[in-house]
Amino acid sequence: MFESSIQTIEQFKAVLKELPEHCYSKSCEVLSGATIGQHSRHVIELYTCLIDGYTNGNVCYDKRQRNRRIEEEVAFAVEQLEYIQENLSKPSKSLRVAYELGGEEVVLDSNYNREVMYNLEHAIHHHALIKIGIRHFTNLELPESFGVAPSTMQYRKVCAQ
Numbered sequence: 001m002f003e004s005s006i007q008t009i010e011q012f013k014a015v016l017k018e019l020p021e022h023c024y025s026k027s028c029e030v031l032s033g034a035t036i037g038q039h040s041r042h043v044i045e046l047y048t049c050l051i052d053g054y055t056n057g058n059v060c061y062d063k064r065q066r067n068r069r070i071e072e073e074v075a076f077a078v079e080q081l082e083y084i085q086e087n088l089s090k091p092s093k094s095l096r097v098a099y100e101l102g103g104e105e106v107v108l109d110s111n112y113n114r115e116v117m118y119n120l121e122h123a124i125h126h127h128a129l130i131k132i133g134i135r136h137f138t139n140l141e142l143p144e145s146f147g148v149a150p151s152t153m154q155y156r157k158v159c160a161q
Helices: 002-018 036-053 068-072 074-087 112-137 150-160
Strands: 058-060 094-101 104-111
Touching: 002 036, 002 074, 002 112, 036 058, 036 068, 036 074, 036 112, 068 074, 094 112, 104 112
Parallel strands: 058 094
Antiparallel strands: 094 104
């Protein structure tokens, strides 16, 4: 699980490093006006919320920084992804995950491994959206697996045989 997460982040870093700089923070019509940088920040900040909440056992994805620097500077986003790679692997333990729903806080019991899996699936989902934005702006060649769940890649291999 950790290795899959780290590899997915490595692939994300490689894609961002190839992306023409002007595309990263440019509003994209096919992403409802959002930017590739905003989707990148969202992924990065959920992972950092999990890592930062590990010590005290409390995570709230809704209370993230929303650091504009991540969504505007590719190099800074890559630094943050490297931080995640370096700090993600930890022993599982119980966590309390808080959400703000309809004006009230809902707290659920979870564990670190479950939240790492959630973040991996969440990242892949946003990578699919980022892929749409990249294809809108560029002809950049992207890995076939970028933005595709590992189970989908496996299913496609079985169907191709």
